Amino acid sequence: MAERDSPVLVADVGGTNTRVALARGRTLVAASTERFRNAEYSGLDAVLQAFLERHRTLPERAAIALAGPVRGTQAEMTNLGWQVDASALAQATGMAEIALLNDLQAQGHALAHLPETHLRRLRTGTPEAGPKLVIGLGTGVNAAPVYAAGAGHIVPPAEAGHIHLPLRGDMDYRLADWLIARRGFASVEDVLSGAGLARLYAFHAQEAKTGRTFDAAQIMAAMEGGDALAQATGRHYVRLLAHVTADLALITLPFGGVYFIGGVARAFAPWLERFGFESAFTDMGRFSDLVTRFPVAIVEDDYAALSGCAAYLQAH
Template sequence: MRQRDRYALLADIGGTNTRVALAEAGRMLPETIRRYVNAEHTGLDAVLAAYLAAEGGVDCAGACVAAAGPVHDGVASMTNLNWTIDRSEVARATGAEVVAVLNDLQAQGHALGHLAASALRPLVRGRIAPQPGASQLVVGVGTGFNAAPVHEAPGGRLVVASECGHAGLPVRTEADLRLLQFVEAAHGFPGVEDVLSGRGLERLFAWVSSEAGTPRELRAAEIMAALAAGDALAQATGRAFVRLLGTVVGNLSLIHLPYGGVWLIGGVARAFTPYMERFGFSAAFRDKGRFEDFMQDFHVSVIEDDYAALTGCAHYLQGLMHKAA
Protein backbone atom coordinates (compact mmCIF):
# COMPACT_ATOMS: atom_id res chain seq x y z
CA MET A 1 0.00 0.00 0.00
CA ARG A 2 1.26 3.50 -0.82
CA GLN A 3 2.24 5.85 1.97
CA ARG A 4 -0.77 7.27 3.81
CA ASP A 5 -1.84 10.85 2.94
CA ARG A 6 1.01 11.31 0.47
CA TYR A 7 -1.04 11.18 -2.72
CA ALA A 8 -4.13 12.81 -4.17
CA LEU A 9 -6.59 11.13 -6.49
CA LEU A 10 -7.62 12.75 -9.78
CA ALA A 11 -10.51 11.75 -12.05
CA ASP A 12 -11.70 13.12 -15.38
CA ILE A 13 -15.21 11.81 -16.14
CA GLY A 14 -16.35 12.21 -19.72
CA GLY A 15 -19.49 10.97 -21.39
CA THR A 16 -17.71 7.83 -22.63
CA ASN A 17 -14.59 7.23 -20.52
CA THR A 18 -13.22 8.06 -17.09
CA ARG A 19 -9.50 8.69 -16.63
CA VAL A 20 -8.06 8.31 -13.13
CA ALA A 21 -4.57 9.08 -11.81
CA LEU A 22 -2.63 9.97 -8.68
CA ALA A 23 -0.84 13.22 -7.94
CA GLU A 24 2.03 13.97 -5.61
CA ALA A 25 2.79 17.52 -4.41
CA GLY A 26 0.54 18.96 -7.12
CA ARG A 27 2.07 16.98 -9.97
CA MET A 28 0.02 14.43 -11.86
CA LEU A 29 1.89 11.12 -12.11
CA PRO A 30 1.54 9.88 -15.72
CA GLU A 31 2.56 6.33 -14.82
CA THR A 32 -0.54 5.98 -12.61
CA ILE A 33 -3.10 6.86 -15.29
CA ARG A 34 -5.80 4.28 -15.96
CA ARG A 35 -8.78 4.58 -18.31
CA TYR A 36 -12.20 3.05 -17.66
CA VAL A 37 -15.16 2.64 -20.04
CA ASN A 38 -18.16 4.16 -18.28
CA ALA A 39 -20.67 1.72 -19.77
CA GLU A 40 -18.87 -1.11 -17.98
CA HIS A 41 -19.43 0.42 -14.52
CA THR A 42 -22.46 1.33 -12.41
CA GLY A 43 -21.07 4.68 -11.29
CA LEU A 44 -17.99 6.61 -10.24
CA ASP A 45 -17.76 4.76 -6.91
CA ALA A 46 -17.28 1.49 -8.81
CA VAL A 47 -14.59 3.07 -10.99
CA LEU A 48 -12.73 4.48 -7.98
CA ALA A 49 -12.93 1.16 -6.13
CA ALA A 50 -11.44 -0.63 -9.15
CA TYR A 51 -8.70 1.99 -9.48
CA LEU A 52 -7.69 1.99 -5.82
CA ALA A 53 -7.60 -1.82 -5.80
CA ALA A 54 -5.43 -1.82 -8.93
CA GLU A 55 -3.02 0.60 -7.24
CA GLY A 56 -2.70 -1.71 -4.25
CA GLY A 57 -4.68 0.52 -1.92
CA VAL A 58 -4.26 4.27 -1.47
CA ASP A 59 -5.34 6.45 1.44
CA CYS A 60 -5.61 9.82 -0.26
CA ALA A 61 -5.00 13.22 1.28
CA GLY A 62 -7.15 14.88 -1.35
CA ALA A 63 -9.29 14.15 -4.39
CA CYS A 64 -10.39 16.26 -7.33
CA VAL A 65 -12.98 15.10 -9.83
CA ALA A 66 -13.73 16.79 -13.16
CA ALA A 67 -17.18 15.96 -14.54
CA ALA A 68 -18.70 16.67 -17.96
CA GLY A 69 -21.80 18.40 -16.66
CA PRO A 70 -23.03 21.26 -14.47
CA VAL A 71 -21.75 21.36 -10.88
CA HIS A 72 -23.68 22.96 -8.04
CA ASP A 73 -22.74 22.87 -4.36
CA GLY A 74 -20.34 19.96 -4.81
CA VAL A 75 -22.71 17.84 -6.90
CA ALA A 76 -22.20 17.22 -10.62
CA SER A 77 -24.99 16.08 -12.92
CA MET A 78 -23.49 14.40 -15.95
CA THR A 79 -24.90 15.71 -19.23
CA ASN A 80 -24.34 12.64 -21.42
CA LEU A 81 -24.20 9.93 -18.75
CA ASN A 82 -26.69 8.79 -16.12
CA TRP A 83 -24.32 9.44 -13.21
CA THR A 84 -24.45 11.96 -10.38
CA ILE A 85 -21.13 12.84 -8.73
CA ASP A 86 -21.36 13.91 -5.09
CA ARG A 87 -18.41 15.41 -3.22
CA SER A 88 -19.28 13.52 -0.01
CA GLU A 89 -19.38 10.21 -1.90
CA VAL A 90 -15.97 10.91 -3.44
CA ALA A 91 -14.65 11.59 0.07
CA ARG A 92 -16.00 8.25 1.33
CA ALA A 93 -14.64 6.33 -1.66
CA THR A 94 -11.13 7.78 -1.40
CA GLY A 95 -10.71 8.60 2.29
CA ALA A 96 -9.66 12.11 1.25
CA GLU A 97 -9.92 15.01 3.67
CA VAL A 98 -10.00 17.67 0.93
CA VAL A 99 -12.31 17.02 -2.03
CA ALA A 100 -13.27 19.16 -5.02
CA VAL A 101 -15.74 18.54 -7.83
CA LEU A 102 -15.21 20.67 -10.95
CA ASN A 103 -16.80 20.94 -14.35
CA ASP A 104 -14.41 19.27 -16.81
CA LEU A 105 -13.78 22.52 -18.70
CA GLN A 106 -12.84 24.19 -15.43
CA ALA A 107 -10.21 21.50 -14.93
CA GLN A 108 -8.92 22.10 -18.46
CA GLY A 109 -8.65 25.80 -17.68
CA HIS A 110 -6.56 25.12 -14.58
CA ALA A 111 -4.17 23.07 -16.73
CA LEU A 112 -3.18 26.06 -18.89
CA GLY A 113 0.43 27.00 -18.34
CA HIS A 114 1.26 23.53 -16.99
CA LEU A 115 1.25 21.54 -20.25
CA ALA A 116 4.20 20.54 -22.43
CA ALA A 117 4.79 22.82 -25.41
CA SER A 118 4.73 19.73 -27.64
CA ALA A 119 1.05 19.22 -26.71
CA LEU A 120 0.00 22.66 -28.01
CA ARG A 121 -0.62 22.95 -31.75
CA PRO A 122 -1.25 26.45 -33.17
CA LEU A 123 -4.32 26.64 -35.38
CA VAL A 124 -4.93 30.36 -35.96
CA ARG A 125 -2.11 32.83 -35.34
CA GLY A 126 -3.25 36.21 -34.10
CA ARG A 127 -1.56 39.41 -35.11
CA ILE A 128 -0.43 40.23 -31.56
CA ALA A 129 1.31 37.92 -29.11
CA PRO A 130 -0.90 36.45 -26.36
CA GLN A 131 -0.71 38.77 -23.37
CA PRO A 132 0.42 37.30 -20.03
CA GLY A 133 -2.36 37.53 -17.47
CA ALA A 134 -5.00 38.17 -20.13
CA SER A 135 -8.23 36.20 -20.25
CA GLN A 136 -8.17 32.87 -22.05
CA LEU A 137 -10.89 30.58 -23.35
CA VAL A 138 -11.06 26.78 -23.30
CA VAL A 139 -13.50 25.14 -25.74
CA GLY A 140 -14.22 21.44 -25.46
CA VAL A 141 -15.41 19.40 -28.45
CA GLY A 142 -15.81 15.71 -27.65
CA THR A 143 -18.75 13.61 -26.52
CA GLY A 144 -20.34 17.00 -25.79
CA PHE A 145 -19.55 20.68 -26.35
CA ASN A 146 -18.77 23.33 -23.76
CA ALA A 147 -16.49 26.28 -23.01
CA ALA A 148 -15.01 28.07 -20.01
CA PRO A 149 -13.31 31.47 -19.74
CA VAL A 150 -10.10 31.62 -17.72
CA HIS A 151 -9.24 34.77 -15.75
CA GLU A 152 -6.15 35.62 -13.70
CA ALA A 153 -7.38 37.41 -10.58
CA PRO A 154 -5.51 38.83 -7.54
CA GLY A 155 -6.58 35.81 -5.49
CA GLY A 156 -5.53 33.31 -8.14
CA ARG A 157 -6.92 31.78 -11.31
CA LEU A 158 -10.67 31.82 -11.83
CA VAL A 159 -12.18 29.42 -14.36
CA VAL A 160 -15.88 30.10 -14.87
CA ALA A 161 -18.19 27.18 -15.59
CA SER A 162 -20.85 27.32 -18.30
CA GLU A 163 -23.17 25.08 -20.28
CA CYS A 164 -22.92 27.01 -23.55
CA GLY A 165 -23.10 23.81 -25.60
CA HIS A 166 -26.84 23.89 -25.01
CA ALA A 167 -27.32 27.38 -26.43
CA GLY A 168 -29.03 27.62 -29.81
CA LEU A 169 -27.23 26.96 -33.09
CA PRO A 170 -26.21 30.09 -35.03
CA VAL A 171 -27.89 30.69 -38.40
CA ARG A 172 -26.10 32.60 -41.16
CA THR A 173 -27.43 30.97 -44.33
CA GLU A 174 -30.53 29.23 -45.64
CA ALA A 175 -28.63 25.95 -45.36
CA ASP A 176 -28.00 26.70 -41.67
CA LEU A 177 -31.73 27.22 -41.20
CA ARG A 178 -32.49 23.89 -42.86
CA LEU A 179 -29.94 22.20 -40.59
CA LEU A 180 -31.52 23.83 -37.54
CA GLN A 181 -34.95 22.61 -38.60
CA PHE A 182 -33.57 19.11 -39.28
CA VAL A 183 -32.06 18.89 -35.79
CA GLU A 184 -35.12 20.44 -34.17
CA ALA A 185 -37.45 17.92 -35.80
CA ALA A 186 -35.44 15.03 -34.37
CA HIS A 187 -34.40 16.40 -30.98
CA GLY A 188 -36.76 19.23 -30.04
CA PHE A 189 -34.25 22.02 -29.44
CA PRO A 190 -31.39 22.65 -31.90
CA GLY A 191 -28.44 23.26 -29.58
CA VAL A 192 -24.78 23.72 -30.46
CA GLU A 193 -23.87 20.33 -28.98
CA ASP A 194 -26.44 18.66 -31.25
CA VAL A 195 -24.06 19.37 -34.15
CA LEU A 196 -20.62 20.15 -32.68
CA SER A 197 -19.81 16.93 -30.80
CA GLY A 198 -19.25 13.26 -31.58
CA ARG A 199 -22.97 12.54 -31.78
CA GLY A 200 -23.47 15.91 -33.43
CA LEU A 201 -21.13 14.88 -36.23
CA GLU A 202 -23.39 11.89 -36.84
CA ARG A 203 -26.45 14.16 -37.05
CA LEU A 204 -24.62 16.52 -39.36
CA PHE A 205 -23.73 13.64 -41.68
CA ALA A 206 -27.37 12.50 -41.67
CA TRP A 207 -28.43 16.02 -42.68
CA VAL A 208 -25.77 16.36 -45.40
CA SER A 209 -26.69 13.00 -46.90
CA SER A 210 -30.40 13.91 -46.73
CA GLU A 211 -29.67 17.20 -48.51
CA ALA A 212 -27.83 15.23 -51.19
CA GLY A 213 -30.89 13.02 -51.71
CA THR A 214 -29.17 9.90 -50.35
CA PRO A 215 -30.14 9.83 -46.65
CA ARG A 216 -28.01 7.50 -44.56
CA GLU A 217 -26.38 7.28 -41.14
CA LEU A 218 -22.82 6.54 -40.01
CA ARG A 219 -21.09 6.47 -36.64
CA ALA A 220 -18.61 9.25 -35.90
CA ALA A 221 -15.58 6.97 -36.29
CA GLU A 222 -16.92 5.78 -39.65
CA ILE A 223 -17.40 9.38 -40.80
CA MET A 224 -13.82 10.25 -39.89
CA ALA A 225 -12.55 7.18 -41.75
CA ALA A 226 -14.63 8.11 -44.80
CA LEU A 227 -13.31 11.67 -44.56
CA ALA A 228 -9.73 10.40 -44.60
CA ALA A 229 -10.58 8.24 -47.62
CA GLY A 230 -11.95 11.23 -49.55
CA ASP A 231 -15.65 10.27 -49.51
CA ALA A 232 -17.69 13.18 -50.94
CA LEU A 233 -20.46 13.13 -48.30
CA ALA A 234 -17.92 12.90 -45.48
CA GLN A 235 -15.96 15.79 -47.01
CA ALA A 236 -19.11 17.92 -47.15
CA THR A 237 -19.90 16.98 -43.57
CA GLY A 238 -16.39 17.86 -42.40
CA ARG A 239 -16.51 21.19 -44.19
CA ALA A 240 -19.85 22.06 -42.56
CA PHE A 241 -18.58 20.95 -39.15
CA VAL A 242 -15.44 23.07 -39.32
CA ARG A 243 -17.32 26.13 -40.58
CA LEU A 244 -19.89 25.90 -37.78
CA LEU A 245 -17.14 25.31 -35.22
CA GLY A 246 -15.29 28.41 -36.42
CA THR A 247 -18.49 30.46 -36.22
CA VAL A 248 -19.32 29.34 -32.68
CA VAL A 249 -15.76 29.73 -31.36
CA GLY A 250 -15.64 33.18 -32.94
CA ASN A 251 -18.90 34.10 -31.20
CA LEU A 252 -17.53 32.91 -27.85
CA SER A 253 -14.34 34.91 -28.43
CA LEU A 254 -16.33 38.10 -28.96
CA ILE A 255 -18.14 37.43 -25.69
CA HIS A 256 -15.04 36.71 -23.60
CA LEU A 257 -12.20 38.59 -25.42
CA PRO A 258 -9.50 35.93 -24.84
CA TYR A 259 -6.36 37.95 -25.59
CA GLY A 260 -4.40 35.24 -23.80
CA GLY A 261 -5.50 32.61 -26.34
CA VAL A 262 -8.29 30.24 -27.29
CA TRP A 263 -7.68 26.53 -26.61
CA LEU A 264 -9.63 23.72 -28.28
CA ILE A 265 -9.66 20.44 -26.39
CA GLY A 266 -11.42 17.08 -26.71
CA GLY A 267 -11.22 14.03 -28.94
CA VAL A 268 -13.34 15.47 -31.75
CA ALA A 269 -11.34 18.71 -31.83
CA ARG A 270 -8.12 16.71 -32.06
CA ALA A 271 -9.53 14.47 -34.80
CA PHE A 272 -10.44 17.50 -36.92
CA THR A 273 -7.12 19.32 -36.46
CA PRO A 274 -5.66 18.08 -39.80
CA TYR A 275 -8.73 19.44 -41.63
CA MET A 276 -9.13 22.83 -39.96
CA GLU A 277 -7.07 24.85 -42.43
CA ARG A 278 -8.39 23.03 -45.51
CA PHE A 279 -12.02 23.49 -44.47
CA GLY A 280 -11.70 27.17 -43.54
CA PHE A 281 -11.77 27.30 -39.75
CA SER A 282 -9.87 30.60 -39.53
CA ALA A 283 -12.10 32.26 -42.14
CA ALA A 284 -15.25 31.19 -40.29
CA PHE A 285 -13.73 32.22 -36.95
CA ARG A 286 -13.02 35.73 -38.25
CA ASP A 287 -16.19 36.15 -40.32
CA LYS A 288 -17.79 38.84 -38.13
CA GLY A 289 -18.61 41.63 -40.58
CA ARG A 290 -17.13 44.96 -39.51
CA PHE A 291 -15.42 43.17 -36.60
CA GLU A 292 -13.46 40.87 -38.91
CA ASP A 293 -10.29 42.93 -38.46
CA PHE A 294 -10.77 42.88 -34.67
CA MET A 295 -10.83 39.06 -34.77
CA GLN A 296 -7.28 39.08 -36.15
CA ASP A 297 -6.03 39.67 -32.59
CA PHE A 298 -6.88 36.23 -31.22
CA HIS A 299 -4.76 33.08 -31.27
CA VAL A 300 -6.41 29.65 -31.45
CA SER A 301 -4.56 26.43 -30.58
CA VAL A 302 -5.45 22.78 -30.06
CA ILE A 303 -4.41 20.98 -26.87
CA GLU A 304 -3.32 17.47 -27.88
CA ASP A 305 -2.80 16.19 -24.33
CA ASP A 306 -5.62 13.74 -23.59
CA TYR A 307 -4.90 14.01 -19.86
CA ALA A 308 -4.84 17.79 -19.53
CA ALA A 309 -7.90 17.78 -17.26
CA LEU A 310 -6.04 15.54 -14.80
CA THR A 311 -3.16 18.02 -14.77
CA GLY A 312 -5.64 20.83 -14.10
CA CYS A 313 -7.24 18.87 -11.28
CA ALA A 314 -3.81 18.34 -9.69
CA HIS A 315 -2.94 22.04 -9.69
CA TYR A 316 -6.37 23.17 -8.51
CA LEU A 317 -6.38 20.64 -5.69
CA GLN A 318 -2.87 21.58 -4.58
CA GLY A 319 -3.98 25.18 -4.15
CA LEU A 320 -7.05 24.07 -2.24
CA MET A 321 -5.00 21.87 0.08
CA HIS A 322 -2.54 24.71 0.79
CA LYS A 323 -5.47 26.91 1.85
CA ALA A 324 -6.84 24.13 4.06
CA ALA A 325 -3.48 23.51 5.75
Protein backbone atom coordinates in the same frame (compact mmCIF):
# COMPACT_ATOMS: atom_id res chain seq x y z
CA MET B 1 6.65 16.62 4.62
CA ALA B 2 4.53 19.73 4.34
CA GLU B 3 0.83 19.03 3.84
CA ARG B 4 0.75 20.81 0.47
CA ASP B 5 3.64 18.62 -0.74
CA SER B 6 1.76 15.43 0.14
CA PRO B 7 0.34 13.39 -2.72
CA VAL B 8 -3.23 14.13 -3.79
CA LEU B 9 -5.64 12.06 -5.84
CA VAL B 10 -6.91 13.35 -9.19
CA ALA B 11 -9.50 11.72 -11.43
CA ASP B 12 -11.15 12.33 -14.80
CA VAL B 13 -14.53 10.61 -15.12
CA GLY B 14 -15.85 10.19 -18.66
CA GLY B 15 -18.84 8.34 -20.00
CA THR B 16 -16.85 5.15 -20.73
CA ASN B 17 -13.63 5.31 -18.72
CA THR B 18 -12.27 6.91 -15.56
CA ARG B 19 -8.62 7.92 -15.30
CA VAL B 20 -7.14 8.17 -11.81
CA ALA B 21 -3.67 9.26 -10.71
CA LEU B 22 -1.64 10.63 -7.84
CA ALA B 23 -0.04 14.07 -8.06
CA ARG B 24 2.46 16.17 -6.15
CA GLY B 25 1.90 19.83 -6.75
CA ARG B 26 0.91 20.12 -10.42
CA THR B 27 2.94 17.05 -11.45
CA LEU B 28 1.41 13.61 -11.90
CA VAL B 29 3.33 10.91 -10.07
CA ALA B 30 5.14 8.73 -12.60
CA ALA B 31 3.40 5.41 -13.40
CA SER B 32 0.49 6.18 -11.07
CA THR B 33 -2.11 6.82 -13.78
CA GLU B 34 -4.65 4.05 -14.29
CA ARG B 35 -7.73 3.71 -16.48
CA PHE B 36 -10.88 1.95 -15.30
CA ARG B 37 -13.80 0.84 -17.47
CA ASN B 38 -16.87 2.32 -15.83
CA ALA B 39 -19.14 -0.56 -16.88
CA GLU B 40 -17.16 -2.87 -14.60
CA TYR B 41 -17.88 -0.83 -11.46
CA SER B 42 -21.03 0.04 -9.54
CA GLY B 43 -20.05 3.67 -9.04
CA LEU B 44 -17.20 6.11 -8.66
CA ASP B 45 -16.65 5.10 -5.04
CA ALA B 46 -15.81 1.56 -6.18
CA VAL B 47 -13.37 2.89 -8.79
CA LEU B 48 -11.54 5.06 -6.29
CA GLN B 49 -11.46 2.31 -3.67
CA ALA B 50 -9.88 -0.06 -6.20
CA PHE B 51 -7.25 2.53 -7.08
CA LEU B 52 -6.41 3.30 -3.44
CA GLU B 53 -6.13 -0.38 -2.54
CA ARG B 54 -3.81 -1.01 -5.48
CA HIS B 55 -1.54 1.88 -4.60
CA ARG B 56 -1.73 1.33 -0.82
CA THR B 57 -2.18 5.03 -0.15
CA LEU B 58 -4.79 7.34 1.29
CA PRO B 59 -4.34 10.96 0.23
CA GLU B 60 -6.05 13.62 2.32
CA ARG B 61 -7.34 15.57 -0.67
CA ALA B 62 -8.76 14.86 -4.11
CA ALA B 63 -10.16 16.72 -7.11
CA ILE B 64 -12.39 14.93 -9.58
CA ALA B 65 -13.35 16.11 -13.06
CA LEU B 66 -16.69 14.80 -14.32
CA ALA B 67 -18.30 14.88 -17.76
CA GLY B 68 -21.59 16.26 -16.51
CA PRO B 69 -23.16 19.14 -14.63
CA VAL B 70 -21.66 19.86 -11.19
CA ARG B 71 -23.56 21.81 -8.56
CA GLY B 72 -21.43 22.38 -5.48
CA THR B 73 -20.81 18.98 -3.91
CA GLN B 74 -23.22 17.13 -6.21
CA ALA B 75 -22.77 15.88 -9.76
CA GLU B 76 -24.70 13.74 -12.19
CA MET B 77 -23.12 11.67 -14.94
CA THR B 78 -25.87 12.04 -17.52
CA ASN B 79 -24.48 9.42 -19.95
CA LEU B 80 -23.55 6.97 -17.21
CA GLY B 81 -26.28 7.07 -14.59
CA TRP B 82 -23.89 7.69 -11.68
CA GLN B 83 -24.87 10.17 -8.98
CA VAL B 84 -21.80 11.63 -7.28
CA ASP B 85 -21.85 13.27 -3.84
CA ALA B 86 -18.52 14.59 -2.58
CA SER B 87 -19.34 14.01 1.10
CA ALA B 88 -20.50 10.44 0.54
CA LEU B 89 -17.46 9.78 -1.64
CA ALA B 90 -15.12 11.09 1.06
CA GLN B 91 -16.80 8.88 3.65
CA ALA B 92 -16.59 5.80 1.40
CA THR B 93 -12.90 6.29 0.57
CA GLY B 94 -11.65 7.77 3.85
CA MET B 95 -10.32 10.95 2.23
CA ALA B 96 -10.84 14.19 4.12
CA GLU B 97 -11.61 16.57 1.26
CA ILE B 98 -12.93 15.97 -2.26
CA ALA B 99 -13.63 18.74 -4.78
CA LEU B 100 -15.83 18.12 -7.83
CA LEU B 101 -15.20 19.96 -11.10
CA ASN B 102 -16.84 19.84 -14.47
CA ASP B 103 -14.35 18.27 -16.91
CA LEU B 104 -14.16 21.49 -18.92
CA GLN B 105 -13.29 23.43 -15.76
CA ALA B 106 -10.46 20.99 -15.09
CA GLN B 107 -9.17 21.50 -18.62
CA GLY B 108 -9.26 25.25 -18.04
CA HIS B 109 -7.14 24.95 -14.91
CA ALA B 110 -4.57 22.96 -16.92
CA LEU B 111 -4.07 25.48 -19.73
CA ALA B 112 -1.44 27.64 -18.02
CA HIS B 113 0.74 24.61 -17.34
CA LEU B 114 0.62 22.70 -20.64
CA PRO B 115 3.97 22.39 -22.44
CA GLU B 116 4.10 23.63 -26.02
CA THR B 117 4.65 20.06 -27.20
CA HIS B 118 1.10 19.21 -26.06
CA LEU B 119 -0.47 21.90 -28.26
CA ARG B 120 -1.23 22.00 -31.96
CA ARG B 121 -1.22 25.65 -33.02
CA LEU B 122 -3.89 26.58 -35.58
CA ARG B 123 -3.24 30.31 -35.65
CA THR B 124 -0.76 32.46 -33.74
CA GLY B 125 -2.81 35.65 -33.55
CA THR B 126 -1.31 38.30 -31.29
CA PRO B 127 -0.99 36.57 -27.90
CA GLU B 128 -0.93 38.69 -24.77
CA ALA B 129 -1.88 38.45 -21.12
CA GLY B 130 -5.60 38.05 -20.66
CA PRO B 131 -8.41 35.52 -20.42
CA LYS B 132 -8.30 32.19 -22.19
CA LEU B 133 -11.23 30.27 -23.66
CA VAL B 134 -11.50 26.48 -23.61
CA ILE B 135 -13.98 24.79 -25.98
CA GLY B 136 -14.78 21.09 -25.66
CA LEU B 137 -15.85 19.10 -28.74
CA GLY B 138 -16.66 15.49 -28.01
CA THR B 139 -19.71 13.56 -26.85
CA GLY B 140 -21.08 17.00 -25.97
CA VAL B 141 -20.05 20.59 -26.60
CA ASN B 142 -19.23 23.21 -24.00
CA ALA B 143 -17.05 26.27 -23.52
CA ALA B 144 -15.79 28.27 -20.56
CA PRO B 145 -13.56 31.30 -20.01
CA VAL B 146 -10.42 30.99 -17.90
CA TYR B 147 -9.47 33.98 -15.74
CA ALA B 148 -6.24 34.39 -13.77
CA ALA B 149 -6.87 34.84 -10.05
CA GLY B 150 -4.04 34.98 -7.51
CA ALA B 151 -2.02 31.78 -7.59
CA GLY B 152 -4.59 29.97 -9.72
CA HIS B 153 -7.48 30.50 -12.07
CA ILE B 154 -11.23 30.91 -12.03
CA VAL B 155 -13.09 28.77 -14.56
CA PRO B 156 -16.84 29.36 -14.19
CA PRO B 157 -19.14 26.49 -15.20
CA ALA B 158 -21.22 26.92 -18.32
CA GLU B 159 -23.53 25.09 -20.74
CA ALA B 160 -22.45 26.92 -23.87
CA GLY B 161 -23.27 24.01 -26.17
CA HIS B 162 -26.97 24.71 -25.76
CA ILE B 163 -26.97 28.17 -27.30
CA HIS B 164 -28.47 28.86 -30.73
CA LEU B 165 -26.47 27.74 -33.74
CA PRO B 166 -25.23 30.78 -35.73
CA LEU B 167 -26.92 30.97 -39.14
CA ARG B 168 -25.59 32.51 -42.34
CA GLY B 169 -27.19 31.84 -45.69
CA ASP B 170 -30.02 29.67 -46.97
CA MET B 171 -28.38 26.32 -46.20
CA ASP B 172 -27.90 27.21 -42.52
CA TYR B 173 -31.55 28.23 -42.23
CA ARG B 174 -32.66 24.98 -43.86
CA LEU B 175 -30.41 23.12 -41.41
CA ALA B 176 -31.99 24.99 -38.48
CA ASP B 177 -35.51 24.12 -39.68
CA TRP B 178 -34.44 20.50 -40.13
CA LEU B 179 -33.03 20.38 -36.58
CA ILE B 180 -36.04 22.08 -35.02
CA ALA B 181 -38.35 19.53 -36.63
CA ARG B 182 -36.32 16.69 -35.09
CA ARG B 183 -34.85 18.20 -31.92
CA GLY B 184 -37.20 21.07 -31.06
CA PHE B 185 -34.28 23.50 -31.08
CA ALA B 186 -31.24 24.18 -33.27
CA SER B 187 -28.33 24.27 -30.83
CA VAL B 188 -24.57 24.32 -31.23
CA GLU B 189 -24.27 20.86 -29.64
CA ASP B 190 -26.83 19.45 -32.09
CA VAL B 191 -24.25 19.95 -34.86
CA LEU B 192 -20.74 20.23 -33.38
CA SER B 193 -20.71 17.18 -31.06
CA GLY B 194 -19.80 13.71 -32.33
CA ALA B 195 -23.48 12.82 -32.70
CA GLY B 196 -24.03 16.30 -34.14
CA LEU B 197 -21.61 15.58 -36.98
CA ALA B 198 -23.74 12.54 -37.85
CA ARG B 199 -26.83 14.77 -37.85
CA LEU B 200 -25.13 17.28 -40.11
CA TYR B 201 -24.23 14.46 -42.50
CA ALA B 202 -27.85 13.21 -42.45
CA PHE B 203 -29.01 16.72 -43.34
CA HIS B 204 -26.59 16.89 -46.28
CA ALA B 205 -27.66 13.40 -47.36
CA GLN B 206 -31.25 14.57 -47.41
CA GLU B 207 -30.28 17.68 -49.36
CA ALA B 208 -28.48 15.42 -51.87
CA LYS B 209 -31.40 12.93 -51.82
CA THR B 210 -29.14 9.97 -51.06
CA GLY B 211 -30.73 8.81 -47.79
CA ARG B 212 -27.37 7.60 -46.42
CA THR B 213 -26.59 7.68 -42.70
CA PHE B 214 -23.05 7.51 -41.29
CA ASP B 215 -21.74 7.81 -37.75
CA ALA B 216 -18.91 10.22 -36.92
CA ALA B 217 -16.13 7.68 -37.45
CA GLN B 218 -17.55 6.66 -40.84
CA ILE B 219 -17.83 10.30 -41.88
CA MET B 220 -14.21 10.99 -41.00
CA ALA B 221 -13.10 7.90 -42.95
CA ALA B 222 -15.20 8.92 -45.93
CA MET B 223 -13.71 12.41 -45.84
CA GLU B 224 -10.24 10.89 -45.92
CA GLY B 225 -11.31 8.74 -48.86
CA GLY B 226 -12.42 11.77 -50.86
CA ASP B 227 -16.18 11.20 -50.63
CA ALA B 228 -17.87 14.39 -51.88
CA LEU B 229 -20.85 14.27 -49.50
CA ALA B 230 -18.66 13.65 -46.46
CA GLN B 231 -16.34 16.49 -47.44
CA ALA B 232 -19.27 18.86 -47.97
CA THR B 233 -20.42 17.94 -44.46
CA GLY B 234 -16.90 18.52 -43.12
CA ARG B 235 -16.64 21.94 -44.74
CA HIS B 236 -20.01 22.94 -43.29
CA TYR B 237 -18.91 21.66 -39.86
CA VAL B 238 -15.67 23.66 -39.96
CA ARG B 239 -17.44 26.85 -41.03
CA LEU B 240 -20.03 26.54 -38.24
CA LEU B 241 -17.30 25.75 -35.70
CA ALA B 242 -15.36 28.84 -36.79
CA HIS B 243 -18.44 31.06 -36.45
CA VAL B 244 -19.33 29.66 -33.02
CA THR B 245 -15.73 30.10 -31.87
CA ALA B 246 -15.62 33.70 -33.08
CA ASP B 247 -18.94 34.48 -31.38
CA LEU B 248 -17.71 33.07 -28.07
CA ALA B 249 -14.38 34.87 -28.46
CA LEU B 250 -16.15 38.22 -28.85
CA ILE B 251 -18.00 37.50 -25.59
CA THR B 252 -14.92 36.47 -23.58
CA LEU B 253 -12.06 38.34 -25.37
CA PRO B 254 -9.52 35.50 -25.00
CA PHE B 255 -6.32 37.40 -25.73
CA GLY B 256 -4.53 34.53 -23.98
CA GLY B 257 -5.84 32.12 -26.61
CA VAL B 258 -8.66 29.79 -27.59
CA TYR B 259 -8.04 26.10 -26.85
CA PHE B 260 -10.03 23.22 -28.32
CA ILE B 261 -10.18 19.96 -26.39
CA GLY B 262 -11.90 16.64 -27.00
CA GLY B 263 -11.86 13.78 -29.46
CA VAL B 264 -13.84 15.52 -32.19
CA ALA B 265 -11.51 18.53 -32.08
CA ARG B 266 -8.46 16.29 -32.45
CA ALA B 267 -10.08 14.31 -35.28
CA PHE B 268 -10.79 17.50 -37.23
CA ALA B 269 -7.33 19.00 -36.66
CA PRO B 270 -5.97 18.05 -40.12
CA TRP B 271 -9.09 19.40 -41.83
CA LEU B 272 -9.44 22.81 -40.25
CA GLU B 273 -6.94 24.57 -42.52
CA ARG B 274 -8.06 22.62 -45.58
CA PHE B 275 -11.72 23.49 -45.05
CA GLY B 276 -11.25 27.20 -44.35
CA PHE B 277 -11.36 27.61 -40.57
CA GLU B 278 -9.11 30.69 -40.71
CA SER B 279 -11.17 32.64 -43.24
CA ALA B 280 -14.48 31.79 -41.54
CA PHE B 281 -13.14 32.59 -38.05
CA THR B 282 -11.94 36.05 -39.08
CA ASP B 283 -15.02 36.85 -41.20
CA MET B 284 -16.69 39.01 -38.54
CA GLY B 285 -17.29 42.23 -40.43
CA ARG B 286 -16.19 45.32 -38.53
CA PHE B 287 -14.97 43.07 -35.69
CA SER B 288 -12.64 41.03 -37.93
CA ASP B 289 -9.51 42.91 -36.82
CA LEU B 290 -10.31 42.14 -33.17
CA VAL B 291 -10.98 38.44 -33.78
CA THR B 292 -7.75 38.15 -35.79
CA ARG B 293 -5.77 38.89 -32.61
CA PHE B 294 -6.90 35.72 -30.80
CA PRO B 295 -4.54 32.69 -30.95
CA VAL B 296 -6.15 29.28 -31.45
CA ALA B 297 -4.75 25.83 -30.57
CA ILE B 298 -5.84 22.24 -30.04
CA VAL B 299 -4.85 20.49 -26.79
CA GLU B 300 -3.34 17.09 -27.63
CA ASP B 301 -2.78 15.93 -24.04
CA ASP B 302 -5.12 13.12 -22.95
CA TYR B 303 -4.19 13.76 -19.32
CA ALA B 304 -4.77 17.51 -19.25
CA ALA B 305 -7.87 17.17 -17.07
CA LEU B 306 -5.83 15.29 -14.45
CA SER B 307 -3.17 18.01 -14.50
CA GLY B 308 -5.92 20.61 -14.22
CA CYS B 309 -7.31 18.91 -11.12
CA ALA B 310 -3.82 18.95 -9.59
CA ALA B 311 -3.41 22.64 -10.43
CA TYR B 312 -6.78 23.37 -8.85
CA LEU B 313 -5.80 21.64 -5.61
CA GLN B 314 -2.44 23.41 -5.49
CA ALA B 315 -4.17 26.79 -5.75
CA HIS B 316 -6.84 25.97 -3.19
